[in-house]
Amino acid sequence: MMASGNYIxxxxxxxxxxxxxxxxxxxxxxxxxxxxxxxxxLNMVQMVSQETxxxxxxxxxxxxxxxxxxxxxxxxxxxTGLEQNRLxxxxxxxxxxxxxxxxxLYRKHCVHCHGVTGDGRxxxxxxxxxxxxxxxxxxxxxxxTYNSSKPSNEDLQAILVNGIPGSAMPSFAxxxxxxxxxxxxxxxxxxxxxxMETELINYVYDELGEEEGVRIPLDPAKDPEQRExxxxxxxxxxxxxxxxxxxxxxxxQEQLPEENRPAEVVAVSVDKGRELFYGTRANCLxxxxxxxxGDGQTDDQNVWNKTNKKFQEDNNRLADRIDRVRNTGxxxxxxxxxxxxxxxxxxxxxxxxxxxxxxxxxxxxxLRRGIYRGGRRPLDIYRxxxxxxxxxxxxxxxxxxxxxxxxxxxxxIWNLVDYVLSLPYEAPSQPQRAxxxxxxxxxx
Amino acid sequence: MKKQTDENRCAHGIHxxxxxxxxxxxxxxxxxxxxxGSAAAQGAEWGSLKGRLVYAGKASKPKAINVTKDVxxxxxxxxxxxxxxxxxxxxxxxVFVYLNLKRGKSVAVHPDYDQGVDQPVVLxxxxxxxxxxxxxxxxKHPLEIHNSDEGIGHNTNATLLKNPKFNELVSNDAPLTxxxxxSESYPSPFACNVHPWMGAHVLIRDNPYMAISxxxxxxxxxxxxxxxxxxxxxxxxxxxxxxxxVGSEKTSRKGLLKITIPAGDTLDLGEIKVSPSVLGQ
Numbered sequence: 001m002m003a004s005g006n007y008i009x010x011x012x013x014x015x016x017x018x019x020x021x022x023x024x025x026x027x028x029x030x031x032x033x034x035x036x037x038x039x040x041x042l043n044m045v046q047m048v049s050q051e052t053x054x055x056x057x058x059x060x061x062x063x064x065x066x067x068x069x070x071x072x073x074x075x076x077x078x079x080t081g082l083e084q085n086r087l088x089x090x091x092x093x094x095x096x097x098x099x100x101x102x103x104x105l106y107r108k109h110c111v112h113c114h115g116v117t118g119d120g121r122x123x124x125x126x127x128x129x130x131x132x133x134x135x136x137x138x139x140x141x142x143x144x145t146y147n148s149s150k151p152s153n154e155d156l157q158a159i160l161v162n163g164i165p166g167s168a169m170p171s172f173a174x175x176x177x178x179x180x181x182x183x184x185x186x187x188x189x190x191x192x193x194x195x196m197e198t199e200l201i202n203y204v205y206d207e208l209g210e211e212e213g214v215r216i217p218l219d220p221a222k223d224p225e226q227r228e229x230x231x232x233x234x235x236x237x238x239x240x241x242x243x244x245x246x247x248x249x250x251x252x253q254e255q256l257p258e259e260n261r262p263a264e265v266v267a268v269s270v271d272k273g274r275e276l277f278y279g280t281r282a283n284c285l286x287x288x289x290x291x292x293x294g295d296g297q298t299d300d301q302n303v304w305n306k307t308n309k310k311f312q313e314d315n316n317r318l319a320d321r322i323d324r325v326r327n328t329g330x331x332x333x334x335x336x337x338x339x340x341x342x343x344x345x346x347x348x349x350x351x352x353x354x355x356x357x358x359x360x361x362x363x364x365x366x367l368r369r370g371i372y373r374g375g376r377r378p379l380d381i382y383r384x385x386x387x388x389x390x391x392x393x394x395x396x397x398x399x400x401x402x403x404x405x406x407x408x409x410x411x412x413i414w415n416l417v418d419y420v421l422s423l424p425y426e427a428p429s430q431p432q433r434a435x436x437x438x439x440x441x442x443x444x
Numbered sequence: 445m446k447k448q449t450d451e452n453r454c455a456h457g458i459h460x461x462x463x464x465x466x467x468x469x470x471x472x473x474x475x476x477x478x479x480x481g482s483a484a485a486q487g488a489e490w491g492s493l494k495g496r497l498v499y500a501g502k503a504s505k506p507k508a509i510n511v512t513k514d515v516x517x518x519x520x521x522x523x524x525x526x527x528x529x530x531x532x533x534x535x536x537x538x539v540f541v542y543l544n545l546k547r548g549k550s551v552a553v554h555p556d557y558d559q560g561v562d563q564p565v566v567l568x569x570x571x572x573x574x575x576x577x578x579x580x581x582x583x584k585h586p587l588e589i590h591n592s593d594e595g596i597g598h599n600t601n602a603t604l605l606k607n608p609k610f611n612e613l614v615s616n617d618a619p620l621t622x623x624x625x626x627s628e629s630y631p632s633p634f635a636c637n638v639h640p641w642m643g644a645h646v647l648i649r650d651n652p653y654m655a656i657s658x659x660x661x662x663x664x665x666x667x668x669x670x671x672x673x674x675x676x677x678x679x680x681x682x683x684x685x686x687x688x689x690v691g692s693e694k695t696s697r698k699g700l701l702k703i704t705i706p707a708g709d710t711l712d713l714g715e716i717k718v719s720p721s722v723l724g725q
Contacts, residue, residue, distance in 0.1 A: 051697075148608030202605075206629055207547050209698070229547065281615040283597030286513060286638045297513075300637055303603075317724065338721070388611050393637035395599035395611045405621070407613040 038071045040064065041117045043136060043197050044352045045311050050205045059218040060200045063230065066221075068193045071116050074186070079231060080238045082189055089179070090186035105179055106186050109172065118190030120304070126357050128168045134304050135187055136194025138240070139391040142374030147387045147396050149247035150240050156184040158375070166371040192237050199233045249386055249398070255410035257378070257418070266418060273419025276412055282397060284416070287364040292423050294366035302362045303391045309359045315349045318342060362392050370424035381417045489707030490554055493675070494664035495690075497539050497657045501720035503530035509641045511572070517596050518572035518639065526577050526643075527681055528723065535661030536718050538578040539685070540631050540647055540678040542654030543668070544700055550651070554667035557582065557652040564588040564621065567634065567644065569598040569614060574634060574644035578680075582652040583627065589620040598642075601635045604628060607648065611637075624648050631678060645680055670707035674700045682724030690716050 040061075047057055069075030074091040076082035094104035102108070107116075113132035115122040120134035133140070142159060143151035160180045163171035172180060200218070208216045220227040257269070276282040277292070289296035301309055322342050325331070331339060365372070374380050374389075386406075388396030398413055399406035408416075509523035529537040545551060561584035568575040568590040581587055591598050591614040601611040606626035614620055631645035647654055653673075655663040677685040677699045684699030690713055695701045705711060 147612075148610060202629070203547070205698070280595055280597035281613070283599070283613060283638060286597065297637070297640075300640060321721075321724065390609070390611075393599075393601070393611075395601065395613050395637065397613045400608075400610050400612055400620075405618060407615050407618055 038116045040068075040071060040193070041115075041119060041121075043119070043194070043201070045307060045356070046198060046201050048349055048352050049311065049314070050201050052201055052204060053215075055215065056204045056208070056218060060197065060204065063200060063218060063220060064193060064197055067196060067230070067234065068189070074189060076189060077234065079234050080189070080192055081242050082192070083185055086182040086185035087189055090182040102179065105175075105183055109175075110183065110187075113168065118187065118194065121357075124168075129360065130167050131304070131357060131360065132168070134194075135190045136197065137303065137391075138191040138195045138237075139303065141389045141391055142380075142384075143387075143390075144249060144383055145244055145247040145387070146249060146401055147390050148400070150244040152244045152248060153181075153184055153188075155244075156187060157181070160184065162375060164373050165376075166373050188241060192234075192241065195237045196234060199237070200230075203229065203233070247401075249383060250402075251379070251382060252410040255414065257414050266422075269415050269418040270422045272412070273415035273417070273422075276408070276416050277419055282408060282412075282416060287393065288367055289364070292367040294364040296364060297393070298361055298363055300362050300393045301359060302393075305359045305362070308356045311349070311356065312353050312359070315346065315353050318346050318349065322346060364394070367420055367423045368426075378414075378417050378421065381420055382413055385413050385416050385420075488552060489670035490667040491670045491705040491707055492664060492666045492710040493541075493668060493703065493705060493713070494662065494710055495541075495713030495716050497536040497661040497663070497716050497718055498534040499528075499530045499536040499661075499720075500534075500717040501725060503528060511641075513639050514572065514596055517593065521571040521573070523571075523573060523641065525641075526573070528725075529577075529659070531659055531661065533660070535657075535659060536679075537657055537659045537661065538645075538680065539657040539661075539663070539718075540578065540580070540645070540654065540676070541657070541663050541665065542580070542647060542649065542676055542678075543651060543665075544674045544676045545651070551653065551673075552669045553651060554669075556667055558584070561585050566590055567600075567646065568592050569596075569600070569636065569642075572596070572639055573642055574636075576656075577644050578631070578656045579644065579646045580654045580656060581624070581646055581648045582654075583624045583648055583650050587622045587624070587646070587648075589614055589622070591616050591619070597638060598636050599638055601637055602632060602646070603635075604632050604648070605630075626650070630683070631680070664710075668705045670705050672702055672704045674702050676700050679718075679723055682722070685718070685722050688716065688718060688722050 042057060042061060046052075047060075052060070067075070067077060072092045074087045076084055076087055089101070089103060090105045092104045092107070094102075094108035096102045111122055112124045113122045113128065114120055114135065115125065115132075118135035120132040122132065125132050138150065140151040140155070142164070143149075143155040145151060145155070157177075157180055159169070160172045160175075160183060162173075163169050172183075175183075204218055208218060210216075218226065220230045258265075261269075277284040277288075278290075285292075285296060287297040287300075288294055322339065325335070325339055325342075370376070372380060372384075374384055384394070385408075386396060386398035388394045397406060397408040397416075398410070506524035506526070506528070509525060511519045511523060526538075531537070543551065561582070564586045565579065565581050566588045567579055570590075570592040572593065589600050594616055598614045599612060600614050600620065603609060604624075606628050607624045610622070612620055626648075627650035628648045631647040634644040634646055636642035647656075653665050653668050655665045657663045677688055677695055679685055684695075684697075686695055686697050686699050688695040688699070688701075690701055693701060703711065703713075
């Protein structure tokens with residue numbers, strides 16, 4: 001701006017109007033040139049928690065840049081199994097070319113909530129409840145696979161088609177499926193990048209650092225051993241995603257409820273389901289409440305909120321300790337040094353903490369409303385009960401893998417599905433086991 | 445092979461002799477190798493490590509748990525916060541002491557540890573708490589999660605980093621059996637979401653060189669290969685125990701201490717004083 005002003009002055013342009021216009025033009029051009037392309041944000045909560053030094057932060061950012069590129073130019077190594085051309089369509093600024101091909105799909109449809117980094121911190125995120133998903137840990141709630149497995153492409157597609165009822169996530173059913181496929185690829189890309197970042201932070205903490213006063217840099221370009229480790233980590237992350245289709249929970253055929261069951265048969269199943277709901281084996285009432293209004297356990301958090309909660313609690317604990325030390329007084333040299341270090345750490349942590357969103361508790365679903373986030377088909381409810389909901393307090397009741405033993409049989413899970421699906425339609429006049437008025441008493 | 449030998453026997457006497465000599469040499473050399481090999485195993489030197497952790501501060505009385513769920517059952521047990529367990533004489537319990545290996549490195553395991561690896565290690569939901577509160581698991585053993593609280597439903601929610609996470613119901617009649625494939629770098633938190641006060645830490649490692657300090661603060665790790673190793677000191681209150689004074693040495697920022705294990709002997713670290721600041725108190 002200063003430069004353009006001086007430029008106008010030296011040319012001695014008489015007409016102030018022209019000068020103004022040119023100045024404006026320069027301003028515009030200068031503005032365009034100076035605009036920073038969007039960059040991926042580092043996971044500062046984890047970095048500060050693991051005392052990642054600024055040098056290591058930069059080196060981790062460099063390694064991630066080399067492995068994954070930038071939001072404008074994403075890059076996927078063959079090890080990731082990701083399709084580069086799909087990423088290209090999803091990434092970058094939103095525009096369409098003469099043929100009508102839409103580019104920058106992620107920034108067009110997703111970024112306002114999920115953020116450039118996929119950390120669930122887009123500009124609108126703070127105002128939404130529930131918060132948009134942070135893709136970085138690679139944990140997804142609504143899927144067809146076992147609890148610890150990644151979602152399949154079809155699972156992520158289904159979320160895009162159906163949206164998430166009861167949340168701000170809309171349906172993208174009107175997009176061509178090819179565009180949704182590109183978005184699914186990009187979401188997986190953001191997850192893998194986030195998972196890799198966590199691995200790198202852990203690696204730096206556990207394996208590098210200072211030894212005899214010399215810092216060991218993270219520099220896989222120069223260190224072949226480090227390069228091998230990086231590729232190993234990446235391959236492991238990619239494996240998890242690649243094997244998802246094999247980890248789809250297969251309902252036992254013989255125990256599948258028959259189609260077009262007569263009402264009496266369903267009623268028997270609903271009764272069994274009710275018994276399980278209130279029994280200690282399935283134990284549903286403890287969280288969903290004795291009236292299934294979702295009020296049984298309301299002071300727990302999901303993993304995303306728990307991470308932030310722990311970070312804030314650690315900050316408070318450190319602040320308390322500093323206060324205590326200051327009030328006691330009479331510190332020796334070592335104590336004073338420790339205090340200075342603690343103050344610095346606290347300042348660093350509080351700067352990060354101030355930017356975090358308020359912690360929200362995980363509310364168990366109100367099963368009387370008939371709104372099911374992961375889909376309302378019996379099969380969707382079956383999967384929620386079978387595998388539980390990853391990242392949340394909801395435990396699984398079926399086998400945790402194809403060779404494991406579950407707490408409930410498939411037939412029992414289907415009974416619960418019938419009961420859960422009957423709850424919104426239960427006549428208000430029907431005698432209920434518990435009323436909201438005495439719910440608390442009964443819960444205890 | 446057999447067919448060839450038959451042919452040789454018929455036609456080529458010299459070849460046969462050569463073969464015999466060769467075979468003899470092979471037998472001799474393998475005999476030598478096997479005796480040398482077993483000598484190496486016998487000759488490997490092992491040593492033990494022990495010590496006692498003592499809390500140097502004044503431990504406040506453990507806080508009573510506000511039982512909000514299954515009050516009739518869980519309320520019967522006097523439940524207290526188990527984050528900091530200090531005995532009357534100062535013994536600090538539930539400190540994990542374990543061998544730290546760099547990524548990709550392994551350690552020789554004494555044959556004693558491979559005895560009875562099919563025996564499960566049990567983590568029990570008992571009296572609305574986890575028993576034990578801190579547990580080590582050499583991953584050749586399966587982990588069994590029990591629920592001994594008759595008529596009380598629990599779930600076990602394990603936050604693992606290297607192994608698959610899990611969160612499952614545990615009923616009275618069906619324990620969960622878990623086999624782990626990977627070594628975790630730190631003790632993993634186990635929780636029960638039904639009873640929010642319930643917590644435990646399980647250290648899952650691919651080597652058996654780990655211990656948890658007992659109620660009197662003492663710990664011992666047996667049959668470690670002699671030589672210099674790094675050991676980690678970890679406590680749930682503040683994770684890695686940094687600046688912990690052990691004799692004339694101090695643990696690093698990551699709670700690590702290099703210790704030389706004597707051959708055929710036990711190294712006693714003696715009383716290790718844990719100042720409250722080490723535990724973030």
